Amino acid sequence: GAGVSQSPRYKVAKRGQDVALRCDPISGHVSLFWYQQALGQGPEFLTYFQNEAQLDKSGLPSDRFFAERPEGSVSTLKIQRTQQEDSAVYLCASSGAGGPKEQYFGPGTRLTVT
């Protein structure tokens, strides 16, 4: 595909359920980022991969959040035992290896925890 895709676009989970959010980056992009965007706020960094290596996970809010990119392409963000404060839009972005490293964003997954 031409851009970053994410699925599902919308997810409603009951408190305590586990969820998995998927990101398909632009083909060939080595860097992949996950951000969390609360209502009315700018996106905030969660974690960063370069190929399959998770180089920075300092933004993950708790040990309930886990991300992986096992083959260096598709990535999954997993949230265990969801809480209401996890409700947000989760954005994925990718960037190429060279140049100014412009980040390209997917449409996001809106997670609502009830």
Add this chain to the structure above:
Amino acid sequence: KQEVTQIPAALSVPEGENLVLNCSFTDSAIYNLQWFRQDPGKGLTSLLLIQSSQREQTSGRLNASLDKSSGRSTLYIAASQPGDSATYLCAVDPHQAGTALIFGKGTTLSVSS
């Protein structure tokens, strides 16, 4: 710690006006700065990227400037149209390797016809 601030938080203008959105950042040691547009319920669309060595970038009716020493960037929109209505986000990349962007909270623009 790098902080990004955008002023104003919201702006309403009539169609045809030229306008300026402001972005300030506390640490001038940045790699690049990006301006994004976000429509309601949608992801981010990159508008312009200014590298740290550049002073401005232009795309159509948009012009973004960067003054690293003062920690400021502006996004100038000429001849605004109702289709420009959206939230505009400014983000800085603080690292040489191109890592996590630090975003402002955005300016929500409404252009009336």
